Amino acid sequence: MERNNDVWVFIEQHNGKASDVSFELLSKGRKLAETLSGSLKSVVIGHNIESLAKETFRFGAVEAYTIDDQSLANYRTMPYSRIVNQLVDAHKPGIFLFGATIVGRDLAPRAASHSKSGLTADCTDLQISDVKYLRVDYKNLLLQIRPAFGGNIIATIISPDVQTQMATVREGVMRLEPLEKPGIGKITKIPYLPEAFDSIVEIIEQHRQENKVNLKSAPIIVAGGYGVGTKENFRFVEELAHAIGGEVAGSRAAVDAGFVTPDRQVGQTGVTVRPKLYIAVGISGAIQHRAGMQESNKIIAINSDADAPIFGVAHYGVVGDASQILPLFINVFKQKLK
Template sequence: MAVIIEKDKCIGCSICRSNCSFDSIEMVESIAVINHGTCTQCGLCIGDCPVQAIYKEQVEKHENCDNLSQYSGVMVFAEQRQGVIQNISFELLGEGRLLADKLGEELSAILIGTDIFGKVEDLFKYGADKVYLVEGVGFENYRTEPYCYAMEKIINEYKPEIVLIGATNIGRDLGPRIAGRVVTGLTADCIELGIDEDTKLLLQTRPAFGGNIMATILCPEHRPQMATIRPGVFKKNDPDSSKKGVLVRVHMSISDINVRTEVLETIKQGKIIDIQDAEIIVSGGRGVGSADNFNIIKNAAKELGGIFGASRAAVDAGWIDSNYQVGQTGKTVAPKIYIACGISGAIQHQAGISKSDIIIAINKNPNAAIFDIADYGICGDLFKILPILVEELNKVKNT
C-alpha cells in the first residue's frame, strides 16, 4: 500500500507539500513527488489536494481478512531448549491467561521438540487450557524451516486470534517469518499488552523512535494478532498442580519439509548469570566513572545476594559486558529491588526496569529522570551513599 500522486492531475499548487508533517513531498518541475522512504501513509495530503490528484492504492486482501470471527483464543509458543522449557514461555502463559480471560476464550500453547511429552504437564500447571504437541525426530534443535512449518500448519488449522512469542534469539527469527507466511502483522519487542474494551483488539505497546515514546499498535484487519515480548516483562504465575488440560498431538514428519540446515554440534557458552532471574539488582551508569570504579557496584550486589547490572552508557564505555545491560537495548528485568547508581534514567532504561517491585535511585543530579520512576530517591555521591545503603539493607535482611 502506498500514497500515489497522479502527475497528469497535479496542478503544482504545493498545498500537499506545505501541509506534510514529515516533509515527504517535494516539488519537481512544478509537480508534487512523494518520497516513499519517509512517507508514513497518514493520508493527510489526500484530503488536502483540491483536484483529487492523490490517492492511496489498495492491496488485495488476504483470505484471513475475511471471516475474522473464525479466529478465537490466545496461543503461546512454548520455547524449549534441549528439552527444558524456557522461563519466557511461563511468563507468556501468565499474561496470556489474563488476555484469554478478558476475551472469554481459551489459552493454548504450542510445544515442538523431541521426547518432550513429559513437559506438557508443566504448561497446564502454568495456565494452558490446551497444548498442541509436535514431537518427533528432527525437531530436537531449533531450525527455521521445521519450526516455521509446524507453527504455520497449526495456526492455519486452529485459527488463534492472538499469538504470543518470546523476543528471544529463537523468537525473533521465528516470529516475523510466521507473520509473513500467514499474512498478518507483528509487533516486536512489546513491553505491555492489553485488550481494548470497545473493539476487543489486542493493544500492543512497544518503545518507538529510539525509545523516546511508547507506541500502542493495533492489527484490526488481519488474524492472528501477533506480538513478540521481551523476557522479564511479565511475571510468571505460581504453578497449579491441580490444573489439567487437553493435549492435541499434531503429527508431521521432518521428511515433509524442505530443510536446508543441519545442526552438527551444540557448543555451550561459559555460564553467564542471567540478570532477568535476579531478585536484587544493583546497576551502575555513566556516573560510576570508570571500569575500576564499577567494583563498588559489583561488591554491593554480592553483599546483598544479588546481581550487578549496567546502563547502556556503561556498556558502551567498555566498563561492563553487554550481558549485564539493562534497558530497551539490553534486558528487561523485574526484580524485587532495583538500585540505580549514577544512572540518569533515559526512557530506554526506564522501559527495562519499570516492572521492578521497588526502585531505589542514587544520583548527584536532583533533576535526573530516574527520580521520576523511583520509589526512593537519594540525591548525592553514590560512592558515599551506596556502602551505607548496603549496610542498612543487610541489617534489615539479617533481622
C-alpha cells in the first residue's frame, strides 16, 4: 500500500492554551517525520487559536490546519470527530497521534473507526522501521510499543495495511523538545460548516480546577505501592516525602486500594516522571509502573521482597519492611541535615 509520509498531531487546547502532551507529541512526531522524509502537521480546532497554531511551528510543525469557530471553543465529540474525519479523508496522513487524555481517548477511536485505521492506546514508545510480517515486507511502518497483559510483556503493534496509523500517548511519556530555530510554518484555515448532528450533545456547564498536583516537575518523589500494606502505613510515605521535600505518588495498585488519589499515579496509565530522586516503597515494579519512572536520575527501591522486579531498575536498594525503614530514614536524614 502506498502510504503518505506525513505525520499529524491533534492539538488539544483549552481556552486557546495547548495541553503539554500535544507539544510532546509534536516533538516525537518531528523525529518520525524526519525518518520518513515526510512533513509534520498539526490539527488545531477551537476558537481564537491562531497564536496556538503558530506555537506548533516551534515544535517542528510545518503546517497547521486550523478550524476556528466560537461553537468549537470547547471539545465536543460530534463536531470535532466530524472535522477530523473529513480532514483524514481528504489528506490521508500516514500517521496521526493523539494525547491519551480524556479528549484524545474520546476522539481517536471515533476517528479510527471512521477511516478503519489501526489505533493503539497508551504507547510508551514510537519508532519507524521496516518490518517483515507473515512473510511480507513492509517499508517504514510505525512501531507502536506498549506494555500489555498485566505488564508481563512488551508488545510491538503494527498496522501494516491501513492508510493511517493512529496511536495515543500519555502526557509526559515523550520529551518536550522545542526547536532552537523554528521555521515559518503555513496556516491552512478550513472553514467550519456546521451540521445539525454537531449539536446533538450540548455542554450545559463546565467546572475545572487547575491541577494542583504537579508530579512531572517535582525533583523528588516518594511513591508507595500495594506492599505498603494499609492506608495507615501509607502515612510513612507521606511523612518521608514531607521530610525530604518531595511529592507523594503511588502505583496503580496503591490508587486502586485507596492509599493515594488517582492524580498521583505514576506509570503507563498515570503520569510519567523523571525526577532527580525516586523512592519506590513497597512497589513490586510491574512494567507499567517502571515505564513511568525508570528514567529517573536516581532510584531507591525499598521492598520486603528481595526478588521484586523494582530492584532491577534501582540504583540503590533496601530490603525490609517499609513501616520500619521509613521512620528510620526520616530520623537519620534529620540528624544528618539539621
